[in-house]
Every structure is written in structure tokens, then in C-alpha cells.
Amino acid sequence: MSNIGKPARISAGAAVLWLFFGADLAAQDAQQKSTLLLRDFQPKSMLHAPVHSVLRAKFPVIDVHNHVNDARSAGRERISPTQVLDVMDHCNIQSLVILTGGWAEALQRVVDEMVKPYPERFMVFTQLDWTNLDSPDFSGQMVKRIDDAVARGARGLKITKELGLRVRFKNGELLSPDDPKLDPIWAECGRLGIPVAIHVTDPEAFFHPVNGTNERYEELIAFPDWSFYGPQFPSKDSILQARNRVFARHPNTIFIGLHVGNWPENLDYVSDVLDRYPNTYVEFGARQAELGRQPRRARRFFLEYQNRILFGTDAPPSEEMYRNYFRWLETADEYFDYWGYPEQGRWKIYGMELPDVVLEKVYHLNAERIFSQFKGLAARKGGDR
Amino acid sequence: MKSKTTLDLSEYQPRSMLHVAETKVPRARFPVIDFHTHLTFAARETGNVEVGEKIRFLAEPGDVLQVMDRKNLRMMVNLTGGSGAGTEEAVRKYQEAHPGRFLVFTEPWWSRFGQPNYGQFQADAIERAHRAGARGLKVTKTLGLYLREQVHSGPLVKVDDPRLDPMWEVCGGLKMPVAIHVADPEAFFLPIDRFNERFEELNNHPEWSFYGRDFPTFREILEALNRVIARHPRTQFVGLHFGNNAENLGFVGETVARYPNYHVEMGARIGELGRQPRTARRFFDKFQDRMLFGTDAVPPPYGNATPQQIFGDELYEIYFRFLETEDEYFDYAPAPVPPQGRWRIYGLGLPDAVLEKVYYANAERLLGLRS
Numbered sequence: 001m002s003n004i005g006k007p008a009r010i011s012a013g014a015a016v017l018w019l020f021f022g023a024d025l026a027a028q029d030a031q032q033k034s035t036l037l038l039r040d041f042q043p044k045s046m047l048h049a050p051v052h053s054v055l056r057a058k059f060p061v062i063d064v065h066n067h068v069n070d071a072r073s074a075g076r077e078r079i080s081p082t083q084v085l086d087v088m089d090h091c092n093i094q095s096l097v098i099l100t101g102g103w104a105e106a107l108q109r110v111v112d113e114m115v116k117p118y119p120e121r122f123m124v125f126t127q128l129d130w131t132n133l134d135s136p137d138f139s140g141q142m143v144k145r146i147d148d149a150v151a152r153g154a155r156g157l158k159i160t161k162e163l164g165l166r167v168r169f170k171n172g173e174l175l176s177p178d179d180p181k182l183d184p185i186w187a188e189c190g191r192l193g194i195p196v197a198i199h200v201t202d203p204e205a206f207f208h209p210v211n212g213t214n215e216r217y218e219e220l221i222a223f224p225d226w227s228f229y230g231p232q233f234p235s236k237d238s239i240l241q242a243r244n245r246v247f248a249r250h251p252n253t254i255f256i257g258l259h260v261g262n263w264p265e266n267l268d269y270v271s272d273v274l275d276r277y278p279n280t281y282v283e284f285g286a287r288q289a290e291l292g293r294q295p296r297r298a299r300r301f302f303l304e305y306q307n308r309i310l311f312g313t314d315a316p317p318s319e320e321m322y323r324n325y326f327r328w329l330e331t332a333d334e335y336f337d338y339w340g341y342p343e344q345g346r347w348k349i350y351g352m353e354l355p356d357v358v359l360e361k362v363y364h365l366n367a368e369r370i371f372s373q374f375k376g377l378a379a380r381k382g383g384d385r
Numbered sequence: 386m387k388s389k390t391t392l393d394l395s396e397y398q399p400r401s402m403l404h405v406a407e408t409k410v411p412r413a414r415f416p417v418i419d420f421h422t423h424l425t426f427a428a429r430e431t432g433n434v435e436v437g438e439k440i441r442f443l444a445e446p447g448d449v450l451q452v453m454d455r456k457n458l459r460m461m462v463n464l465t466g467g468s469g470a471g472t473e474e475a476v477r478k479y480q481e482a483h484p485g486r487f488l489v490f491t492e493p494w495w496s497r498f499g500q501p502n503y504g505q506f507q508a509d510a511i512e513r514a515h516r517a518g519a520r521g522l523k524v525t526k527t528l529g530l531y532l533r534e535q536v537h538s539g540p541l542v543k544v545d546d547p548r549l550d551p552m553w554e555v556c557g558g559l560k561m562p563v564a565i566h567v568a569d570p571e572a573f574f575l576p577i578d579r580f581n582e583r584f585e586e587l588n589n590h591p592e593w594s595f596y597g598r599d600f601p602t603f604r605e606i607l608e609a610l611n612r613v614i615a616r617h618p619r620t621q622f623v624g625l626h627f628g629n630n631a632e633n634l635g636f637v638g639e640t641v642a643r644y645p646n647y648h649v650e651m652g653a654r655i656g657e658l659g660r661q662p663r664t665a666r667r668f669f670d671k672f673q674d675r676m677l678f679g680t681d682a683v684p685p686p687y688g689n690a691t692p693q694q695i696f697g698d699e700l701y702e703i704y705f706r707f708l709e710t711e712d713e714y715f716d717y718a719p720a721p722v723p724p725q726g727r728w729r730i731y732g733l734g735l736p737d738a739v740l741e742k743v744y745y746a747n748a749e750r751l752l753g754l755r756s
Contacts, residue, residue: 034588036394036579043582043727046571048633049661204402212392215399221390266404294405294713296731334661335728345399346727347714348660 038218045348049334054326059360060094061322062367065197065258065285065312069114071102071127081114084317085121091322094364097123097312099158099197103145111153123371125156125197128163128185134170139184146188150376157189159198161262164239165228174234178242178249186246190253193375197283199258201239202228203290203344204265215345222343236263240273247277254370256310257282264290267301274308281366285314288328288338292349299352306358310367315339329354329362394585398721401729405713408732410705411698415741416459418748421564421625421652421679422696424449424463424487425475426687433531434495440471444684444696446479450486456701459745461682462488462752464523464564464625468510469494476518488752490564491519493552495532498542504551511552515559520752522556524565529606530595541599544609545616553613557620562751564650566625568606569595570657570725571632582726589690589724607636614644621751623677624649631657634668641675648751652681653693655707656717659730666733673739677748680704692720708735708743 069078088096098114101107101124114122126149132138146157167175175181177200189196201207205216206228214220220227228236240263247255257280261270264287274280282305284291291298302309315321324339332353338344354362424443427435453461466475466489479487491514493507500506511522529544544567556563568574572583574595581587587594601609607630614622624647628637631654641647649672651658658665669676682688682696689695699719706712711734718724735743749755 036584036588037390038392038394038397039390040579041394041584042580043584044580046582046632047657047661048635049664212396212398213400215402217392217397217399218390221392265402268404290403293729294403296711296713297405332663334663348728350663350731 045335047335049336051336052327052331052333054323054330056090056092057322057326057363058330058356059363060092061311061363063093063096063313063317063322064099064256064310064367065283065314066096066098066317067100067314068096068098068317069110070098070100070124071106071110072100079316081118081122085118087317087319087322088121090319091326093317093322095121095123096317097125097156099125099156100127100160101125101149101154101158102127103129103149107149107154108152115153123155124153125158126150126154127158127160130162130167130175133167133175133181139181142185143188146185146192146194147377150192150194154194155371155374156194156256157185157196159196159200161199161202163198164200164242165202165233176242177239178245182246183249186250186253190250191375191379192377193373193379195254195256195281195370197256197258198243199262200243201236201262202226204236204263205345207233207236219343219345240269244273244277247273247280251277251279253279254373255280256370258285258312259314260284260287260291267294267297271301271304274305281308281310281370283310283312285312286340286344288325288349289341289344289347292328292338292351293347295350295352299354302352302354302358302362306361307366309362310370311363313339327351329359395722401714403714406710407715408706408710408712410702410709412455412457413701413705413744414457414709414737415744416457417678417701418460418462418745418752419458419680419682420462420623420650420677420748422461422463422682423465423687424461424479424684425467425471425489426465427467427471427492432537433525433527434536435468435492436496438467438469438471440467440475442475442478443687446483446487449684449696450483452697452701453486455698456705458701460486460488462490462521462564462679462748464490464521465492465525466490466514466519466523468492468514472514472519473517480518480520488520489518490521490523490561491515492523492525493528495527496536498532498536499534504548507549508551508555511555511561512559515561519561521562521564522552524563524567526566526569528565529567529609530569530600541601543601544606545612549613550616553617553620557617560621560753562621562623562648564623564625565610566629567610568603568629569593570629571603572726574600574603585722585727586725611640611644614640614647618644618646620646622647623751625652625679626681627651627654627657634661634664638668638672641672648675648677648747650677650679652679653691653725655704656693656723656725656728656730659707659717659732660728662731662733666735669733669735669739669743673742674747676743677751678704678708678744692724693718695719707732708740710734 101110103126110124115124164177210220210227261282263269321339328351331351333351335348338349425440428439428441429436466472472491475489480489532542533539577587627649630636681694683694684696710732712732714729717730
């Protein structure tokens, strides 16, 4: 007779209230019920939780994932280099890597404006130009471009998520990250001793329908072209598998999986990738939200892979932004906003209170080890070993 | 944010994309005393004040016992045992019919508040209930938020009204713990608007809003309770719902430290505790002798409007998971939208020594169950 023990779901709340409080209150309830749009809901936390501000990072930092004054920013988005340096000095940012440096003349502008005047403080990466993808000599052209970029001062190659999701041949076919056409490019980076900072796929939620069950609903509404749901897109998993085949095929090239290898929601998977490919690293820019909502799992991940994780932000440099990252890495504070809240999802994050030895590696030692492997064009002249 | 969406908040029911551990805890690690349950209610009430002694049974003991046996619940304390004949009936049906499995508390006759010498009347009534078998006194938030000088009219009666002193005193003498719920979550004392983190809950239960009108402030009510606890050191008080201030464990910790006769119970507050797992874990470690396991369980269908309280296997599994595991980012209630605020919780992973105290040892001591 009893329905006790079977999971009950809320159904007609008003009917149940009637049992408790009588019909008058139920009616009042129905009357007073007002609607609120998700976008207008800005709840203020009632928690009296301790706040520990971290004004300067405990160790000097290399921000390996930034776009400040990059090749695309000619014009309105520019911040004067001295202003950036001020922020960096206040926060203990030793140097900052501008990943999207473009190529050729655009790259030269970034080098001239940022890198040459402040060689200890800024670095720049180059990018691929997909325009001539169909050319039989695409690989050769790109290798030359990369050599040229390194000659101009670039210290790495950045791959954006267009690869795997949007870069297509003229016949409409998607270019898979593990297409052999790209092999000479990966190999060249290995020869030059420059890392490949690679972003392929995106948060798992971007591969699901944009509706009320999507945890990144608001972000996808704000940026509709970030949705990769539908038959025109490969699955997240298949893109990552293609990427992993590249990692396997080019053991002498260093790959930095941006955004925690683009699957921070699944640290078991990321751990497995790091275990299998010793030539890979991860960077956590713009993924505080994902790591910070699973602080224990994330902390275990940081301890276990302390030699393989790089500090990055993917955000315009500001003191407030950096301090938020430091609080997350250095303190045990609970239930606070990630940088950019609530766009990536309506949840709060928890600090990891990393030990010094791990902090130092993540803040700068790991990045320094990677950049110290730079060989440059001298190595190129020697040709293939 | 540039959000252009017109999605209604109620339609936002996000599924988590996290791939994290999900530990099932079908049975508690130690036998449990659930100190905060509702198996009976006053059959009639107006304005949150009981009318008459008649009570309503929300579940048959036999059905309840099946869940208890599956979950390793040794005992349930039915706090809302009503008064007078109602209490006697509840004692017979649960406590006497199933010794060792149920205890019944009695409640004040607030409807008689207006009569002369109410305090003494109430003390005598508690004494009679005690003779009938009642093991404690339950005080609901009616005191401080609904009960008025002429019951339904006049100024609100303050929690530390001296006329109630005989009631608190007699409980001390009879060794009946007082399970007391005063105030409510701090958010209930703020406007029901888009900045209120319990907006949806208040929207679903507008009678839970204590903002404005002649309500005392949240702080005033808590301070009044503290004066009562201080004034009756021989009486054991249990602050239900973590003294209704789980959002501020600093405050609760100070209160527990200051008054040796004060304890706290966690019913319907794992949502609050679980979103600050480190602070909560420190609290549990520090005050491990002063905390009681409780759920505020209400059998279905009565509990259906408050999913965080629906008595059944699912409810207990969530509590056990919260206390025993270090799982991350899980729901504190079986509902498509977290009913007490849109967040998820983290387990405390309590050590056995603390678990045993919280699950039963502290309650045993307080309820005088150890010979």
C-alpha cells in the first residue's frame, strides 16, 4: 500500500501545500508565484565564507595563454604595453605568451610592439594559415611560414579549435587533426624545438543541444557559433582521438593541450592522455570553472601531474583576473566566483591550496623547461636526423 | 553577460557534464538515530498554531520500518508529536508498539497562550506528556514568527519571553531535550527578488518569507534563543537545522562553544553544509560531540513539496553519501532543480570516530538511551 521508499518527484506542489496549509494558502501561492528569467537571476550568496585575497603570486608566473595585443587586435582592443607590464609587475607575472601571433607581417607587428622592446616579458606564437589547404604544397608552405615566424621571433605554434570543427577542403570535407598533410608541420615544430599549443574541441556541453538542460546554456545563447551540436560536426571524442594519434606519431614534438586538454570535465581521460604521451602537457586557461567545481579531484590531478601542467588564463590581463586565479590555486577558500562568472555555468568554485613545490612548477618551472628546449633554425639547417 | 535568452529560470535544469566519482551508500556505516523526523502532525492548525489535540498520522510504522531496516536506521525521533491526547496516541502507535525504533516528542499548546499563567500550564502539560512517554519537547518556528500575544493577533511573542521560562525549566528537570527551530535561512528574511539565492524556494512557498511586516530580524531571533539557552543551563537544547545558520558556521561554532547545553542537528541543511565542505568538515571535527544526525524527513505524499525531505531510501542515501564519501558536485535532493538553492554539494568524508558520534552516540547520550 505504501509508496514510501520509491523516489517521489515533485508534481503538483500546490495540491500538496493544500494538505498542509489549507486551500487559502494554496490559492495565495498560485497568485503570488512570479516568473523570473534565467538571465535576470543574480543570486547573492548568503554564505559567510572566509575570503583570502592573494595580491601577488607566491612565485613568478609565466602566463602561457594570452591574446593581449595579438595579431587580430590591431586597433580597438589594444592595451598599451606599459599598462600590461604594470599589471604583470603588480601580480608577479614574469612573462606572458601571446599565442595568436598570426604570421608574416601581422606577426612582425606583434614582435615589434611587444617582444622586441620587452624580450624578457613577452613571447609570441605563430599560427597556421588555412587558405591554401587544397594546394598540393600546403605542408611545404606552412613549414616555410613556421621557419619564417621563428626567424621573426616566434617561439611556438598555436592551433585553434577551427581544426577538427571547421577547417574544410574545397570539396567540403573536414580536415581531421591527424591528416597526414599536417605531419610535416608537427615534425618541423619538433625539429625547431618549439611547442605546439593546441586547442581542439570545446567543452562537452557545446556538443549537446542548446536548451534548458544544457549547463552552458547562457554561454551558448550569447555565442551561438560555439555550438557544435548536430550531424555537421564530428563527435568530441573522435576529434580528441585524432589529436591523440598526432601526439603518438610525433614523440619529438611538445604539445600543450590548452584548456586542460579540452576535457577538464573528465580528468580521468586527461590523465590517461598524459600517461600515454610523455611529449604532452596541459594548460588551464579559462577552465577554472571546470576544475574549481571538483576541487579534490583537481588537486589530485595537480599533484599527480605537477610536472605537466602550465599556468594560463586566456583572459585580458588585469590585476583582478590574475588575483582570482591565484586565490583558486593558492587558497582553500570555498564557493567563490571563477573569473568570468556566470558565463560558463552557474556554479561556484573552490580553491586548491596547492603546496609550494607544485605551485612553483605550475607557475613557471614547467613552462621554462619547455621553452629551454628551443633549437631554432640552426637545428633546421641540419635537416632530418 | 550578453545573454539574450528568454528562458524562464524554472526551465533551466542543467545536467552536469562532470565525469566524477559517484559512490553509492545504500546503508549507513553505523546504526543511525534520525533525530529529526515528522511521522505525525497536528491534524488542524490555523496560522501555524495547532487547533485541538488531534493528530494526523503520516505513515504506518510497518512501512517506515522497512525503509529503516534497509538503510540501517536504528531509530527515528518523531518530533511533531502534538500535545495532550495527540502525544499519547503517537506514543502508543510508534514508541510503545515498536520499542527501540521510535521516540516521540511533545509540543507546546500555543493555542492556549492567551490564558493566565500559561507558563505553568505548559510546564504541567509537558510533565503529563512525559508521564505518557514523550521523550522531549519540539518547538517550531511558530515561536518568534507566528505566535502573537492573542495567539493570532497582537505583537509577536519573543523567543525569550520570560513567561515561557517554566516550560524550558521543566524540560531540564525531566531530562527532556528541547529540539528547537527558530528563524529560518537568512535568505528568507530578504526580499523575494532576483538577488535572493532562495528565490525559487520562496516563490514556491511564499508563506516562508519573513521579510518586512513586523518580523524581527534574523539576528534578533538567534540572539533571543541564545539568551534562553544561557538562562536554562540545566536544559539541553538542540538547534534544529544547524541553528538555522548553517550559512554562518562561525556564528554556530561560537554558540556551541559558549553554551555546553547546546547541540545542533543537520536536517534539511546538507545543502548549506555541502557547499562549504572544508569549513563544514572542520566544524564536524571540532564539535563532533555536539552534533546530531537528522533529516527532517516527511513521508510522501506530504513531503513531496519539499523534495529535500521526502522520507525514503533516496533521502538517506544522499545524507550517507554526504557524510561518508568525498564525492564532489552532487545533488542534495532528488529533484530536477535543487529546491533550496541552485548549487551542488561535496561530501565530507568523515572518519569513523566522528561518524559514530554523529550517527548515534551523541543522540543516545542526549536521549538517555544508554544505561
